[in-house]
Amino acid sequence: MRSAASYRLAIVGGSVLLLEVLCRAGVIDHLTMPAPSEILRDLAVMLRAGTMYPAMAKTLLNVVIAFSLAVVVGIAAGVALHGWHALRQGLDPLFATYYAIPVFAFYPLLIILFGLGDTPQILIGFMLAVVAVIMNTLNGLDRVSRVLLKTARIHRLGPLATALKITLPCAAPHVLTGVKLAVAYAFIGIIGAEFIMSRTGIGYEISFAYNNFDNRIMYPLILLILVVSTVVNTALSHWEKVLMRRRGQG
Amino acid sequence: MVRSRSSALHGLVLVVGLVIGWQILFEIAGENALAPPLETVTYLLQLLSTAAFWGHLLETARAFAMALALSILLGLATGFTLGLHRFSGEVAEPILVAFYSVPKITLYPIVLLAFGLGMPAKVAFGTIHGIVPIAIFTMNAVRAVSPVLLKTGRVLKLGPWEMVRAVLFPAALPEIFTGLRVGFSLTLIGTLLGEMFAAQKGLGYLLMTAIGLQNVRVIMAVTLFLVLFAASVSTLLVVIDRRLHRRAA
Numbered sequence: 001m002r003s004a005a006s007y008r009l010a011i012v013g014g015s016v017l018l019l020e021v022l023c024r025a026g027v028i029d030h031l032t033m034p035a036p037s038e039i040l041r042d043l044a045v046m047l048r049a050g051t052m053y054p055a056m057a058k059t060l061l062n063v064v065i066a067f068s069l070a071v072v073v074g075i076a077a078g079v080a081l082h083g084w085h086a087l088r089q090g091l092d093p094l095f096a097t098y099y100a101i102p103v104f105a106f107y108p109l110l111i112i113l114f115g116l117g118d119t120p121q122i123l124i125g126f127m128l129a130v131v132a133v134i135m136n137t138l139n140g141l142d143r144v145s146r147v148l149l150k151t152a153r154i155h156r157l158g159p160l161a162t163a164l165k166i167t168l169p170c171a172a173p174h175v176l177t178g179v180k181l182a183v184a185y186a187f188i189g190i191i192g193a194e195f196i197m198s199r200t201g202i203g204y205e206i207s208f209a210y211n212n213f214d215n216r217i218m219y220p221l222i223l224l225i226l227v228v229s230t231v232v233n234t235a236l237s238h239w240e241k242v243l244m245r246r247r248g249q250g
Numbered sequence: 251m252v253r254s255r256s257s258a259l260h261g262l263v264l265v266v267g268l269v270i271g272w273q274i275l276f277e278i279a280g281e282n283a284l285a286p287p288l289e290t291v292t293y294l295l296q297l298l299s300t301a302a303f304w305g306h307l308l309e310t311a312r313a314f315a316m317a318l319a320l321s322i323l324l325g326l327a328t329g330f331t332l333g334l335h336r337f338s339g340e341v342a343e344p345i346l347v348a349f350y351s352v353p354k355i356t357l358y359p360i361v362l363l364a365f366g367l368g369m370p371a372k373v374a375f376g377t378i379h380g381i382v383p384i385a386i387f388t389m390n391a392v393r394a395v396s397p398v399l400l401k402t403g404r405v406l407k408l409g410p411w412e413m414v415r416a417v418l419f420p421a422a423l424p425e426i427f428t429g430l431r432v433g434f435s436l437t438l439i440g441t442l443l444g445e446m447f448a449a450q451k452g453l454g455y456l457l458m459t460a461i462g463l464q465n466v467r468v469i470m471a472v473t474l475f476l477v478l479f480a481a482s483v484s485t486l487l488v489v490i491d492r493r494l495h496r497r498a499a
Contacts, residue, residue, distance in 0.1 A: 004340040011341065032363045093261040093485065100435035100484030102442050105476050108461040108469045113283045184351035191353040196446055197461065203356065207447075210359040222356050230348045237347070 034215055043220035052205060052221070059190060059201040062118055066125030067186040071179055073126075074133025078175075079163050081134065082141040098131045107193055121198060125189030129182035136178025140171025173243045180236040187229050261485070285470045294471040309451040313369060314441045317376025321437050322430065325381045329388020329429070330414060333422075339389055346389075350382045355443055362447075372444035372452070379440030380433040387429025391422035424494040431487040438480060 016036050022028045023035035034042070046052055081088040103124060110120035144167050152162045168175070194203025202221055209218035269287050276286045285293070297303040332339040358375060365371040395418055403417040419426070445454025453472055460468040 004337065007337075007341045008345060012345070033360065089257075090260045090263050090267075093257065093264055096488045097481045097484040099432070100438070100480045100487075101477050102435075102439045102480060104439065104443060104446075105457065105473045108457055109284075109466075109473060111461060112464065112466055112469070113279060187351075188353040188355070192355040192443070195355050195358070196443075196458075203353075206356055206359065210362075218359055222360065225356050226352055229352050233348060233351045234344070237344075 031213070031215070034219055039219045039223055042216045043223055046217070046220050052202070055200055055202050055205050056224075058118075059194065059203065062122050062190045062201070063125065063186045066122045066190060067129060067182055069122070069126050070129035070133055070182045070186065074130045074178065074182065075137050075168070075175060077130070078134045078137025078141065079168070082138055082167075083159070088138070095131060095135055103127050103189070104192055104196065107196055111197065116197065116199060121190050121193040121201075124193045125186040128185035128189040132181035132185060133175070133178040136174050136181070137171065140174025141167055143174065144170040173240065176236075176240050176243055180233065180240055183232055183236060184229065187225075187232075191225065283466065285467050290467070290470045290474055293467050294475055297468075297471055303456075306452050306456050310441065310445060310453045313372040313445070313452065314376060314438060316369075316373045317380060317441050318434065318437045320373065320377045321380030321384055321433050324377070325384025325429070325433060326388055326426070328381070328385040329426075330392055330418070332385070333389040333392025334418075336393070339393065343386070343389070346382055346386050350386065354379060354440070358444070358447065361444075368449070372441055372449065375444035376437045376441035379443075380437030383436060384426075384429045384433040387432065388422070388426050391425030391429070392418055394425065395421045424491070424498045427487075427491050427494050431484065431491055434487065435480065435484060442476070 019028070019033075020036050023030070023033060023038075081091065106127070107120060107124055110123055114120050114123070148166050148170060149162070152166045157165065190201070191203040194201035195207050196203075198204045202225060206218055206221050206225075209215075209221065272284075272287050276284045332342050354375075357378070361374050361378070362371050365374050399417050399421055400413075403413045408416060442454040442457075445452035446458050449455040453476065457469060457472050460472070
């Protein structure tokens with residue numbers, strides 16, 4: 001395991017080094033991409049100057065709103081659908097094909113409905129994220145063992161108490177898988193929507209820099225997004241693994 | 251058989267429900283914001299009889315077909331290589347998973363700078379969306395193939411190509427197919443996103459110009475078309491997928 005990790009580090013490091021050499025040697029022309037070391041330096045300069053903090057804060061806030069909405073609504077809908085069998089069966093075709101539908105195609109429509117503000121972006125992030133939470137919550141609830149449910153009935157727990165005390169904690173690892181996906185989808189949705197059309201946010205800043213051929217802003221921002229989303233996802237995957245192992249399912 | 255008929259019924263109820271919801275939304279939001287279902291369908295049919303729309307459609311179809319072919323080819327090759335060589339798989343998996351969850355739209359400027367405007371950039375953008383899920387699913391599928399099958403293959407002295415063709419591929423097919431299904435959707439999204447910027451043709455371009463003109467009817471008709479296409483192909487793929495899994499189980 002350790003050696004796999006060090007190989008991985010070597011591969012990533014080696015690719016960055018190769019990119020650096022190619023850029024320095026002029027194989028990759030400077031207008032196309034600055035060398036990685038320059039990108040890093042520009043990022044440091046940018047972070048120190050603080051010019052991008054308002055855009056970052058705005059993007060992050062929208063990601064958090066979309067993500068929280070998706071988790072709350074998704075878990076509630078998952079619990080409700082688990083109890084309402086007919087509706088669940090009716091919605092099954094929707095869930096099965098949901099991620100095949102290009103959600104971003106709805107963005108123009110949402111802009112017309114809500115105007116070019118934060119709402120359409122949050123809705124796109126929410127729409128992408130919520131179904132992953134619902135599906136994983138259902139998956140987790142399906143795996144709760146019968147004995148535990150019988151125990152709940154013996155203790156005469158109401159439906160809400162059963163959900164909070166028995167089923168949700170049991171389903172937690174699976175719900176967490178949904179939550180992890182929701183983070184990724186909220187990021188993808190918000191930044192994608194900002195990139196397509198908006199007036200603020202990191203995605204907007206990237207497309208603005210791109211349209212002005214401003215590589216010294218564009219590349220550092222792209223790097224920032226890559227680093228943030230990788231770190232967040234790795235952390236959540238790690239947590240998920242720990243949780244699964246504790247359940248003896250890992 | 252009964253099962254599939256009842257799920258077809260569920261699908262029908264769902265579609266009717268969605269159309270009713272759409273009509274209600276229209277009544278609330280008004281005609282400046284939305285077009286009603288019937289009008290959208292007739293407008294879409296009208297669009298489908300114009301040569302201009304077919305030009306955009308064919309452009310998107312060509313880009314999507316190329317991107318999908320590349321995603322499948324490269325995804326399967328990567329997946330089989332990493333699945334067969336356990337250590338490489340262990341090294342590469344977290345990298346693939348991390349890449350899967352990155353908002354790839356931010357890489358679009360880089361793709362554009364590397365490939366220039368036009369078809370190659372669209373195809374490349376579709377491919378980077380589709381290749382990763384196919385590779386991840388294939389890798390896990392190949393890893394999960396029972397060792398007995400592999401041993402049998404080795405006893406029969408199969409060459410590496412024969413091994414993939416006669417043992418690994420059939421054994422791993424259900425899981426691989428799931429990967430292809432996910433790859434299909436993501437490639438479509440990637441291709442469309444690629445067309446939304448810096449393209450002069452294609453459905454994505456049509457959507458972008460329609461936003462600029464606030465042309466609700468075009469937006470709704472194109473969105474409906476895309477949703478219908480994606481949902482029907484995906485339903486077909488889901489049915490095949492479930493059948494493959496049931497046969498394997």
